[in-house]
Amino acid sequence: MESKVSNTGNMNYPRTENSSVTINNVDLxxxxxxxxxxEAGGLTSASHELNIGLAAISKQVSDLEIRLGMTLCSRGREGFELTEYGITVYQATLELFASLNIFRERLHNSRSELLGDLSISVVDNTISDPLSPVTKAVQQLHLAAPKVNIRLQTAHLDDIEKGLNEGRFNCAIAPVYEEKGEFDYYPVYTETSKLYCSSEHPLFILPDSDMTLEQLKQQKIINHTYVSHRHGNKFFAFNESNIQAVQVEAVAMLILTGHFIGYLPAHYAARYLNEKRIRAIGPEAINVSTPFCLIIKKGRKINQIIKLFMDSLGIA
Known part of the structure; x- marks a missing residue:
């Protein structure tokens, strides 16, 4: 037998302006x-994360909509999208759980036991960098506070900044091409990127001593659209290139075709370098150094958990 909730879909629920909302354990x-x-971007992804059925999640969202008397999201064939009410409820939910965490921290800190949540976002394709202290820092954090709930997610820089502003992430570790006023930045390490060509490219067999900057400028350069316009390298006219890629892996694929040259983080390129499938070309002067920082939304309280994570990263 289907419940009232299971057929609600995206209905508009009746609301009264003077009605008050009380919160109980079911509502939480x-x-x-x-x-x-x-945070998962839809019901299907959330069902995998929560390990419960799609129908059960859909019913619980509908139950919440009935409970609050408002439509929170559309979730039909056109995809998942929050309504204005949904955005308001999500922001209020973040504030509610943040307050609950503060309450829980105060209770348990009196017993010298650190509890709470830490949501960290890290820019993708950085795990191979030996200079990155992220893995070690998370390891130390868990050893020091094993009951802290850690959520680690990789994302693009734009998604990271959006998540920090929305309160989905407590902090992030990402490259900084320009500092923005809404964030605080704490330097962690520096990533080096070099110019590469593949073993099938004509420059591969050319000795460094015979390679000129003018020759490099004449090659077809990959415009890594996520990075090229940010890192300040004016040697190449990236915007004039019709060869584009968004992810680091896509840049590597294009380099391996033998038709193009492009920039890759040195740590990411190491595997292909060892296999002699690519080589670094050009002088060190055209290498790109990018600072990586711990990024926190300005004005956000640095609680004991974030402070412990900063200590693990070596940030004073």
């Missing part, structure tokens, strides 16, 4: 599910 459970759905 529904809000946690709704929060997970929003």
């Amino acid at each position: 459970k529904l809000l946690r599910v709704f929060k997970c759905v929003v």
Whole structure:
């Protein structure tokens, strides 16, 4: 037998302006599910993360909509999208759980036990960098506070900044091409990128001593659209290139075709370098150094958990 909730879909629920909302344990459970759905980008992804069925998640979101008397999201064939009410409820949910965490921290800190949540976002394709202290820092954090709930997610820089502003991430570790006023930055390490060609490219067999800067400028350069316009390298006219890629892996694929040259982080390129499938070309002067920082939304309270993570990263 289907419940009233299972057929609600994207209905508009009746609301009264003077009605008050009380929060009980069931509501907290529904809000946690709704929060997970929003952060996962939809019901299907959330069902995998929560390890419960899609129909059960859909029913719980509908239950919350009935409970609050408002439509929180559209979730039909056109995809998942929050309504204005949904955005408001999500932001209020973040504030509610943040307050609950503060309450929980105060109770348990009196017993010298650190509890709470830490949501960290890290820019993708950095795990191979030996200079990155992220893995070691998370390891130390867990050893020091094993009951802290750690959520680690990789993302593009634009998504990271958006998540920090929305409160989905407590902090992030990402490259900084320009500092923005809404964030605080704490230097962690520096990533080096070099110019590469593949073993099938004509420059591969050319000795460094015979390679000129003018020759490099004449090659077809890959415009890594996510990075090229940010890192300040004016040697190449990236914007004039019709060869484009978004992810680091896509840049590597294009380099391996033998038709193009492009920049890769040195740590990422090491595997292909060892296999002699690519080589670094050009003088050190055209290498690109990018600072990586711990980024926190300006004005956000640095609680004991974030402070412990900063200590693990070596940030004073």
